[in-house]
Amino acid sequence: MKQENENYNKVLNLLRKSEPVLNSTEDIEREVIKRVIQSNRMQVFFSELVDFLFRWVYIGWVRKSLITVSIALVLVFVYQQGIILRRIDMLSHQTITIEKGNLPGQADEIEKLLMVYKNSGKRFSSKTVTFSEDQIKELLESVNELQIKYKDLENLIDGDPELKKLIEIKLIEKKLIDNNHKKTNL
Numbered sequence: 417m418k419q420e421n422e423n424y425n426k427v428l429n430l431l432r433k434s435e436p437v438l439n440s441t442e443d444i445e446r447e448v449i450k451r452v453i454q455s456n457r458m459q460v461f462f463s464e465l466v467d468f469l470f471r472w473v474y475i476g477w478v479r480k481s482l483i484t485v486s487i488a489l490v491l492v493f494v495y496q497q498g499i500i501l502r503r504i505d506m507l508s509h510q511t512i513t514i515e516k517g518n519l520p521g522q523a524d525e526i527e528k529l530l531m532v533y534k535n536s537g538k539r540f541s542s543k544t545v546t547f548s549e550d551q552i553k554e555l556l557e558s559v560n561e562l563q564i565k566y567k568d569l570e571n572l573i574d575g576d577p578e579l580k581k582l583i584e585i586k587l588i589e590k591k592l593i594d595n596n597h598k599k600t601n602l
Contacts, residue, residue, distance in 0.1 A: 527556055
């Protein structure tokens with residue numbers, strides 16, 4: 417033990433004689449204490465901030481009510497998506513109808529409807545008949561041609577009163593003949 421004390425004293429004396437010599441130990445102490453206090457303040461500030469923001473987590477009824485509200489919102493969202501998908505499904509099963517009439521630009525509407533029908537992936541019959549784009553263009557051209565001829569025919573009939581009366585008489589005769597065929601003979 418005596419030898420250990422001697423070794424300790426030798427080491428201590430050697431350290432005291434060695435460079436650099438500390439002249440202002442009080443300044444170093446103050447700086448160390450200041451830094452320790454600052455690091456403790458930052459840790460305390462952060463933990464206080466977290467506690468302040470999430471203090472509600474420790475209240476049971478608040479936590480349970482927020483969970484209930486979130487589940488209700490998810491269920492409302494699921495219900496809404498179900499309704500939207502059901503309506504989309506109903507739309508996909510609807511048929512495309514083309515109304516009768518002489519409107520300018522009707523061929524454009526037919527072309528749009530045919531494109532929608534073509535893009536929907538449906539077939540025209542169970543035999544899977546397909547039409548090429550050239551055939552569709554030909555069909556549209558013939559529809560346009562028929563519309564022009566029909567319009568010319570209407571203008572011709574409207575321009576000639578005798579022809580109009582003759583056509584009306586023929587229509588009336590045809591209706592009478594059809595009615596006679598529908599009646600039963602007793």
